[in-house]
Amino acid sequence: MNIEDQVREAIVAELKRQSEAGEQGLRVKAGEAEMITIEGRVNLDELTMAVVGSLAGGP
Template structure:
């Protein structure tokens, strides 16, 4: 898997996790491979840590 796909998957997974946790009224809908619709607030610290973790080989 290339780095772009790793980052893309980490972003989507973390946004969905935040959405499912009910944080900030966040709603996420994935569309085509290059699109995602986000409504609500995103915790950028958690998103950043998820992306960095995925690049470092974390879950």
Template sequence: MNIEDQVRKAIIAELKRQSEANEQGLRVRASEAEMITIEGRVNLDELTMAVVGSLAGGP
């Protein structure tokens, strides 16, 4: 898996996690490989940590 795929996967996974936790009324739809629809507020600190963690070899 290349770095772009890792980052893409981490972003989608974290946004879905935040959405499922119902944080800030966030709704996420990832229907296409290159496109995602986001409605609501995103916790940018948690998103950043998820992306950095994926690049460092975390889950």
């Protein structure tokens, strides 16, 4: 897996996690590999930590 795939996967996973947690009324719809629809507020600190963690080899 290349770095772009890791970042993409981490972003989508974190956005879905935030959506499922009900944070800020966030709704995420990922249909195609290259496109995602996001409605609501995103916690950027948590998103950033998820991306950095994925690059560092974390969960």
